[in-house]
Amino acid sequence: xxxxxxxxxxxxxxxxxxxxxxxxxxxxxxxxxxxxxxxxxxxxxxxxxxxxxxxxxxxxxxxxxxxxxxxxxxxxxxxxxxxxxxxxxxxxxxxxxxxxxxxxxxxxxxxxxxxxxxxxxxxxxxxxxxxxxxxxxxxxxxxxxxxxxxxxxxxxxxxxxxxxxxxxxxxxxxxxxxxxxxxxxxxxxxxxxxxxxxxxxxxxxxxxxxxxxxxxxxxxxxxxxxxxxxxxxxxxxxxxxxxxxxxxxxxxxxxxxxxxxxxxxxxxxxxxxxxxxxxxxxxxxxxxxxxxxxxxxxxxxxxxxxxxxxxxxxxxxxxxxxxxxxxxxxxxxxxxxxxxxxxxxxxxxxxxxxxxxxxxxxxxxxxxxxxxxx
Numbered sequence: 495x496x497x498x499x500x501x502x503x504x505x506x507x508x509x510x511x512x513x514x515x516x517x518x519x520x521x522x523x524x525x526x527x528x529x530x531x532x533x534x535x536x537x538x539x540x541x542x543x544x545x546x547x548x549x550x551x552x553x554x555x556x557x558x559x560x561x562x563x564x565x566x567x568x569x570x571x572x573x574x575x576x577x578x579x580x581x582x583x584x585x586x587x588x589x590x591x592x593x594x595x596x597x598x599x600x601x602x603x604x605x606x607x608x609x610x611x612x613x614x615x616x617x618x619x620x621x622x623x624x625x626x627x628x629x630x631x632x633x634x635x636x637x638x639x640x641x642x643x644x645x646x647x648x649x650x651x652x653x654x655x656x657x658x659x660x661x662x663x664x665x666x667x668x669x670x671x672x673x674x675x676x677x678x679x680x681x682x683x684x685x686x687x688x689x690x691x692x693x694x695x696x697x698x699x700x701x702x703x704x705x706x707x708x709x710x711x712x713x714x715x716x717x718x719x720x721x722x723x724x725x726x727x728x729x730x731x732x733x734x735x736x737x738x739x740x741x742x743x744x745x746x747x748x749x750x751x752x753x754x755x756x757x758x759x760x761x762x763x764x765x766x767x768x769x770x771x772x773x774x775x776x777x778x779x780x781x782x783x784x785x786x787x788x789x790x791x792x793x794x795x796x797x798x799x800x801x802x803x804x805x806x807x808x809x810x811x812x813x814x815x816x817x818x819x820x821x822x823x824x825x826x827x828x829x830x831x832x833x834x835x836x837x838x839x840x841x842x843x844x845x846x847x848x849x850x851x852x853x854x855x856x857x858x859x860x861x862x863x864x865x866x867x868x
Contacts, residue, residue: 497524499643500849501628503558506551512851516549517561517642519846522633525625527573527647534585534648537662539641540564541844541852541864542670543697543764544589544787548636549853552789556617559634560626562866563589565641566656566665576650584658586669588818589637591620591651605813610651614638620649641666642849644868654822657830663865664829664837667698668822671863672836675702675762676709676825677814678785683758685710690756692716692748694739694772695763695786696724698863701731701839703760703785708732709833716748716756718771719763721859731838739771748775755780766792773808781807785814839863 500517507516527533539562547553548561565587569579579585591613592604599607613620617634625647626633626640633640638652656665675698679685691712693704696719707715708731717728717736725736735751737744749755755777761769764786773796776782800806814821828834841862844852848866855861 495524495645496521497644498846499560499640500562500846501558501633502549502561505549505554505557507549509857510854511549512854515850517849519849520628522560523627524645524647525627527571528621528623529574530576530621530650531573531619531647532569532576532579532650532653533571534567534646534653535570536565536567536641536643536646536868538566538666539866539868540666540670540698541856541866543856544670545636546853546856547787550857553787554790555636556634558628558631559617559636560640560643561636562641562643563587563637563639564666564670565639565646566662566669567646570645579650579653579655583655584660584665585653586656586665586822587639587641587648587652588654588669588673588813588822589639590614590813591638591649593620593651602817603815604817605815610638619647620651642846642866654818656823656826660826663840663843663867666865667836667839667863668825671698671839672702672825673814673816673818673821674785675699675814676706676834677816677821678760678783678811679703679706679710681815681821682809682811683760683781683783685712685758687711688713689758690714690752692718692756692759692772692775694718694759694761694768696721696728697762698839699785700760700762701728701862702836703762704728704731704733705834705836709828714752714756716752718744718748723860739768745771745774752777754778757781758783761786764788766794769794776806778804779806781809783809783811785811840865843867
């Protein structure tokens, strides 16, 4: 079938993207779903730093590629062997298609699925196939989704069925921002009740983490960012203290406000400076969790003796250590109960033709979760 989609052919285009237009809106061919696959009509897709990092070259991916990995839509067609979804079901995408049978999957860690990682790195679906074509050239899939398009053919294992009463713009953010941010708090850190925490980086993922710490009744919630606008929003969402990371005394100010540092620090900015700050404001015996993705060659170093003598823990978090089929419905239920107000993270609504300007907004650091409506 013919669909419109946003194609990235070359990375590292100059900014502003509204002028250089790294994403080309074009008509392409989308193949129907093969065995174990599903065709969905994409209704909403979020603009995320994981997309931006492919555009700016920080996360190399096979090109050309249709970007977009945080989406929500409606099931249109089922491939053979898919018996647990129905045409008309509403679904959210999950950007790691878990096979269910590799070692991490059987241990309940689908975010680390080995065939899923191979497929995502290669730009294919879990089956190893590509279903996108433009002018007789095969296009790659972004993290098995390619949601910046009117329709997408994806693995059944990339989808979670959701409550039809949920709006698509709200639903889309559960596929990345919420499971990554809130999941880092609930699953990776297993945050105990009543602890002190800090979140560094207040984009959609960081603010979703902050909301997750509210669920766990954190006693002290420190919000840190470069944007005063985001800091003010964090305060309305429950932050007890806010600090601008540009302040040269930021570390000492946080340590003073928390009598030596926080129990848990969550780095969500995707930079080594942010991770270093997170580690420095974590108290003795505390845990530093990072879900940010910096340049693939960036290195983080710490004093070995401090790690040992202070009994520190550093944990990475991918996909929020989530089981999507378990956690996405659970987090949606929390949202519907008013416990997890993720609607407050949504900012601009865009159409496909606005996408390059939307990534300028994201790169500028002021936007939260912009959403394409298709």
